[in-house]
Amino acid sequence: xxxxxxxxxxxxxxxxxxxxxxxxxxxxxxxxxxxxxxxxxxxxxxxxxxxxxxxxxxxxxxxxxxxxxxxxxxxxxxxxxxxxxxxxxxxxxxxxxxxxxxxxxxxxxxxxxxxxxxxxxxxxxxxxxxxxxxxxxxxxxxxxxxxxxxxxxxxxxxxxxxxxxx
Numbered sequence: 648x649x650x651x652x653x654x655x656x657x658x659x660x661x662x663x664x665x666x667x668x669x670x671x672x673x674x675x676x677x678x679x680x681x682x683x684x685x686x687x688x689x690x691x692x693x694x695x696x697x698x699x700x701x702x703x704x705x706x707x708x709x710x711x712x713x714x715x716x717x718x719x720x721x722x723x724x725x726x727x728x729x730x731x732x733x734x735x736x737x738x739x740x741x742x743x744x745x746x747x748x749x750x751x752x753x754x755x756x757x758x759x760x761x762x763x764x765x766x767x768x769x770x771x772x773x774x775x776x777x778x779x780x781x782x783x784x785x786x787x788x789x790x791x792x793x794x795x796x797x798x799x800x801x802x803x804x805x806x807x808x809x810x811x812x813x
Contacts, residue, residue: 659713663706664747666703669699670696673696674758676692677693678764681772
């Protein structure tokens with residue numbers, strides 16, 4: 648078997664783990680931006696996360712290709728999975744692959760948790776904004792005023808968001 652493919656596969660898996668870790672860090676920063684109400688930084692973080700996800704997709708394609716090629720060399724049918732490939736390598740490589748596999752899955756789990764938390768934070772923020780707009784609408788609405796025809800009208804002030812400000 649070619650040790651070059653194993654080395655390259657390990658390298659790509661390490662790169663994948665690093666990218667996942669960067670996505671996790673970006674989502675943690677996003678969470679701080681949501682909590683601290685920093686929309687400018689939130690937009691920058693979203694852009695960074697998109698770049699990392701693009702890189703991750705490219706790395707995943709390379710990884711699947713290398714995994715299939717290495718699986719064929721090891722005689723694993725249909726390229727197998729990383730877990731089945733790990734069982735067919737020497738103990739030293741097995742230990743390195745398991746470490747990287749665990750690092751990737753830990754980062755992916757953390758990313759999923761952060762996505763759920765961030766989504767809840769944003770939903771909660773929007774609920775607070777909606778409540779504030781309703782309050783202002785109730786406070787500002789319902790007063791009597793004169794219309795253009797000189798008649799008394801029961802008007803209701805409308806609240807809207809312009810340029811992201813109330």
